[in-house]
Structures are given as C-alpha cells and as structure tokens.
Amino acid sequence: MAETKKCIRKFSAVSSIQLSCRATTGLILTFCLFFHALVFGGAGPEPNTIESKYSFIYIGDIHIDQTSYHDMEWVKSNYPKDIKQIENYVNNTKLYTPCLLKQLRAHIDSDRKQIQMVIQGGDLIEGLCGSYDLQFTQFRYAKEIIGQYLPNTAFFATKGNHDITGPGAIEAFNSFMLPWMSDESNKPIHSASFCFLKGPDLFVIFDAYNNNDPDWLKKTLKENKHRYAFVVMHPPAVPYGARAAWHLFSRPEEKGIREKFLAILGEYRAIVLTAHLHKYSVLGRKTPTGSFVQFSMNSVINSSRISVKDYIEGIQNYTGSLVSLEPDFQPDTVSQRRKWLEDEKEDVTYFEYADFPGYAIVNVSDAAVTADIYTGVSNKKWKNVNLGDILKK
Numbered sequence: 602m603a604e605t606k607k608c609i610r611k612f613s614a615v616s617s618i619q620l621s622c623r624a625t626t627g628l629i630l631t632f633c634l635f636f637h638a639l640v641f642g643g644a645g646p647e648p649n650t651i652e653s654k655y656s657f658i659y660i661g662d663i664h665i666d667q668t669s670y671h672d673m674e675w676v677k678s679n680y681p682k683d684i685k686q687i688e689n690y691v692n693n694t695k696l697y698t699p700c701l702l703k704q705l706r707a708h709i710d711s712d713r714k715q716i717q718m719v720i721q722g723g724d725l726i727e728g729l730c731g732s733y734d735l736q737f738t739q740f741r742y743a744k745e746i747i748g749q750y751l752p753n754t755a756f757f758a759t760k761g762n763h764d765i766t767g768p769g770a771i772e773a774f775n776s777f778m779l780p781w782m783s784d785e786s787n788k789p790i791h792s793a794s795f796c797f798l799k800g801p802d803l804f805v806i807f808d809a810y811n812n813n814d815p816d817w818l819k820k821t822l823k824e825n826k827h828r829y830a831f832v833v834m835h836p837p838a839v840p841y842g843a844r845a846a847w848h849l850f851s852r853p854e855e856k857g858i859r860e861k862f863l864a865i866l867g868e869y870r871a872i873v874l875t876a877h878l879h880k881y882s883v884l885g886r887k888t889p890t891g892s893f894v895q896f897s898m899n900s901v902i903n904s905s906r907i908s909v910k911d912y913i914e915g916i917q918n919y920t921g922s923l924v925s926l927e928p929d930f931q932p933d934t935v936s937q938r939r940k941w942l943e944d945e946k947e948d949v950t951y952f953e954y955a956d957f958p959g960y961a962i963v964n965v966s967d968a969a970v971t972a973d974i975y976t977g978v979s980n981k982k983w984k985n986v987n988l989g990d991i992l993k994k
C-alpha cells in the first residue's frame with residue numbers, strides 16, 4: 602500500500618511535471634505564434650485585429666560610420682572630395698545616432714506594442730571603406746549599434762548606393778545584410794529585392810541598384826494578396842527638389858522602363874518609401890493605371906537643434922524652379938534637372954518638400970495610413986500627413 606501510494610505520488614509528481622511542461626510548452630508555443638504573427642504577419646487580411654492596426658518607424662539615410670572602417674589611402678586616391686563628408690558622418694554617428702535610436706526606443710517602449718518594426722530607406726552605412734573586410738566590419742558595427750538600442754524590434758533596410766560603394770562592398774552587403782534580413786524576416790533571403798507580409802500588408806524591399814526588375818515587382822505585388830503595398834527603395838521614383846536627376850530610371854534610355862515601373866506602382870496604389878536626396882517630401886503621382894504616393898525621409902541628424910527649412914507645399918510649387926533650392930549643386934546639369942521637373946509636374950497630384958532630418962511613425966489601419974513626422978531627435982510631432990488620402994487624388 603505504502604509502495605502504491607509512493608508510486609501514485611511519484612506518478613502524480615511526474616504527471617504534474619509533464620502537465621506543467623506541456624502547459625509551459627503550450628504557453629511558449631502560443632506566445633511564439635502570437636509574437637510571430639504580430640511581427641511578421643499572417644497569410645491574409647484579418648480586419649479589426651491587432652494585425653490590421655499597427656505602426657512602424659520609417660527612417661531615411663543614416664550613414665553610420667567610424668574612421669577606422671576606412672582605408673584612408675584608398676579614399677584619398679579615389680574619393681578625395683568625400684573626406685570631409687566622412688568626417689561629418691563619423692561625428693554624427695558618435696554624437697547623434699545614439700540619440701536618434703534612443704528616441705525610437707522610447708517611442709517603441711511607450712506605444713503599448715503598437716510600433717512593431719523599424720524600416721530604413723538605405724545608406725545605412727557610409728561605405729567607401731576600400732575593402733570587403735572594412736565594409737563588412739562597418740555593416741557589423743551598424744547592426745551592433747542598432748541591436749544595442751532596439752534589441753527587440755524587427756529591423757529592415759533597403760539597399761542604398763553607399764551600402765555598395767567601394768571594392769568588395771557589394772559582396773560585403775550580400776554576405777552581411779542578406780543573412781541579417783533573413784533573421785529579421787524569419788525566412789531565407791537570397792536577394793536585396795525581397796518581400797514579407799505584415800498582417801494584411803505587403804512590404805517589398807526593392808533593390809534599386811542590382812535587381813531593379815519591374816517584372817519581379819509586378820509578380821510580387823500580384824502574387825501576394827494584400828491590403829496596402831509598401832515599396833521601400835533608396836532613390837525616389839519621382840524627382841523632387843534640386844537633385845531632380847537622382848530618381849530611379851532617370852537616364853534618357855530608361856524612359857520606357859520608367860513608364861512601366863511607375864504604371865506598376867500606380868496599378869497597385871503603392872505607398873513608396875524612399876530616401877537618397879536627404880530631404881523630406883510627400884508626393885502624389887498619377888499614372889495611366891492609377892496613383893501612388895511617395896514618402897521620403899532623411900535621418901542624417903547633424904545637430905541637436907534641428908529646424909525645418911525651405912518648407913514648400915502645393916502642386917503649384919512643383920516646378921522647374923525647385924532647382925534653385927540648392928543653387929551650388931551641379932550647375933552644369935541645371936537645365937536638365939529643370940526639364941525633369943517641368944516634364945513631371947502635370948502628373949503630380951500632391952506635393953510637400955522640406956529640408957530637415959528626422960524620423961516618422963507610420964500608422965496603418967483599415968481606415969487610413971498616416972505618418973507622424975518628427976524633426977531631429979525630438980519627441981514632439983511636427984505634423985501628421987494622411988498618405989492614404991493622397992492615393993485618392
């Protein structure tokens with residue numbers, strides 16, 4: 602009897618451990634599934650759930666840098682004019698990048714889990730390192746600093762020109778960034794052009810430099826059922842400001858492919874997140890197949906006191922005279938840049954422009970897609986823009 606009681610006690614103890622393990626495993630599994638769904642999304646739209654209402658942070662160029670990550674002899678020989686620029690980015694990285702990331706973390710922590718990821722628009726690092734090893738080290742440093750401040754938030758970056766500039770830079774991008782993006786999206790990523798679903802929404806991270814195939818973009822948009830389509834790429838699709846030749850497919854021989862590309866963005870009413878020009882802009886663009894909206898941010902914080910300069914609003918101000926915003930920029934190309942703006946203006950349905958660095962919190966729901974714009978590392982909102990409304994124009 603005593604033996605039986607002992608066995609029962611032993612069995613009960615084992616059972617309760619098993620049950621407790623099963624319950625814990627179940628809880629862990631449920632939590633993992635919930636967390637995965639929360640961060641990476643499910644297969645289809647689920648209206649009125651937490652998956653269909655969320656926010657993400659959008660930041661533009663950052664150019665994370667450190668002097669030791671450059672072969673300065675190589676820089677002096679190949680990019681002598683960029684030495685001052687490197688010094689500035691090294692300084693910004695030391696003084697302001699931690700403040701920016703700290704501020705983003707504060708939003709994430711205070712926003713009751715509403716902010717579920719950070720998206721970066723390219724030129725994450727300064728590049729111009731001079732070798733594969735140095736470029737790889739610069740990427741690793743960027744990941745470390747981001748992980749230090751944003752350890753529990755998914756982070757996605759698109760390819761910028763600086764990320765692939767210099768010998769071995771493309772190889773370093775492929776060997777560092779693709780595994781990083783694979784980890785973030787929880788699936789193998791073999792190209793800098795890739796996509797993932799966040800709840801009912803599709804995010805296309807588009808490589809504007811080495812894999813900018815409009816057919817791939819169309820196939821991706823068509824095959825992935827979505828509520829909103831966000832296309833994230835470093836250069837803008839539509840020119841704006843003084844640097845009006847820095848958009849994708851801007852060469853004369855690319856006219857046909859550009860029209861095709863814009864028509865795809867219009868057909869799928871894309872929300873295009875861009876950077877590259879180091880300026881803020883919101884722009885609506887109509888195409889024969891529909892309209893899309895382009896939203897550009899710059900996150901090169903270079904001062905503790907940031908003010909908004911050159912704020913311009915209204916399609917009547919989208920003209921060739923925008924080239925005068927930077928009168929010293931490439932005087933020999935001014936007429937070509939002016940023509941770009943003049944040729945484009947009849948298709949522009951909404952226009953905002955300003956010169957300041959900062960960041961944005963994009964709020965997504967069935968009802969709207971809006972962007973809260975912040976200047977510098979401030980936690981005070983400068984303004985809110987309804988990106989969804991611009992699609993209706």
Ligand SMILES: [Fe+2]
Pocket residue numbers: 662664724761763877879
């Ligand atoms: Fe940049």
